[in-house]
Amino acid sequence: MAKELELRVDLVALTLRERQLQVLLEACADRAARMWRLPGRPLQPGRSLDETAELVLQPSCSAPGAYLEQLYTYGDPRRVPEKRVISVAYMALVPGDAALVPPGSDWHPVQQVPPLAYDHAEILEYALRRLRYKLEYTAVGFQLLPEEFTLSELQQTYEIILGEPLDKRNFRRRILAASVIEPTGRKRTGEGRPARLYRYKPDAVAEVKARRLFP
């Protein structure tokens, strides 16, 4: 009874909406169950895992070049009852202003996700742990922000993900010491004193990936 083998790429796509960290979920085909699942697709012949992950991401992200990182491969024989399915899990960070809502899918706050099929809850948990951890020693945080952002916005992003308040001056000192962002010279005006705008340095993403200690 050799069950058919399927190799999939499943994606934990995260974004910031309404001051919350949200994850993209797909309604299961089996509507009766009212279950949701991570978006994914079978490995495309002729394409790498990374490329397949990008294909999965495309419908939910208007801009190319979102941050994408392989997480872990799940292969327990009982994780999917019907078939033998091996899932290579990826995490994507989508800037808030680039997030789309593909039909049949929706973003859900990670604090209150609906019931997830298979072991997808475990995969999501793992992605969040990795993101929180990585936030502390790299600078992936601004991958969730638009191209230009203020330091206060960046700090809010960190606070949302880590779930704890951060000290303003210490935060700024550390971020600037890492020298992964630079001022654009422009300012964002609004309520109160205008804030300087920053962007991450073009090579900052490369640097984060080069530190491929836990890709």
Next chain:
Amino acid sequence: MAKELELRVDLVALTLRERQLQVLLEACADRAARMWRLPGRPLQPGRSLDETAELVLQPSCSAPGAYLEQLYTYGDPRRVPEKRVISVAYMALVPGDAALVPPGSDWHPVQQVPPLAYDHAEILEYALRRLRYKLEYTAVGFQLLPEEFTLSELQQTYEIILGEPLDKRNFRRRILAASVIEPTGRKRTGEGRPARLYRYKPDAVAEVKARRLFP
């Protein structure tokens, strides 16, 4: 032209021999090429990835329960010319006194590995980077030692892997502060003053794995 899909588990098994970190390699079937490769086997039907990795490890390790950890999954379509092969890479740490030499295989110092087939050199590089990194914030080091060991032996292990000398007193302070090892009460006698023997606490391995930040 759908190439056949093969899902493999390939293993970077590391041990300490002759005061060097060594990796287990298999001679390629194609002898003419004089190439070597990481040991591995296709995913076993009905077994998980972890279980398959353990099967790969068994012939080279006399004791069960070696440290085993998933690293990364390699799936570039051109990494193996003939077929479409996806490899889930694992790392194993084998205590020096448990290392066996299966026929057709051999241990090689990681400083001077022979030419490796496919992208196996890249996989090995990645495993070493991960091990060195992990050494600094967890206590996987003693996974390479026999059940009882002295602090000097443990320090040597660290020095070999990190490739740099460490301060004796600072090393002891840090290791003991982490409280992952405990004295057995016994001593190892030999040249000079006898050394106290330590073992890692039974739950220390579990702790390292629980921190599954980058499994």
Next chain:
DNA sequence: GTATATTCGTGTTTAGAGGACACGAACCTG
């Protein structure tokens, strides 16, 4: 235009962690 509200941007002090560093203790050997 003047007062008020709001957010931005900045420096110092202090506590804790990590690194450098040397010598007496215990045992074996000849």
Next chain:
DNA sequence: CAGGTTCGTGTCCTCTAAACACGAATATAC
């Protein structure tokens, strides 16, 4: 019992990380 070898230990200092408050710049309301 003298000499050789490895084991085991404590202090000082430096540097990193945390706590903490107020003037500056603009928008708005009066």
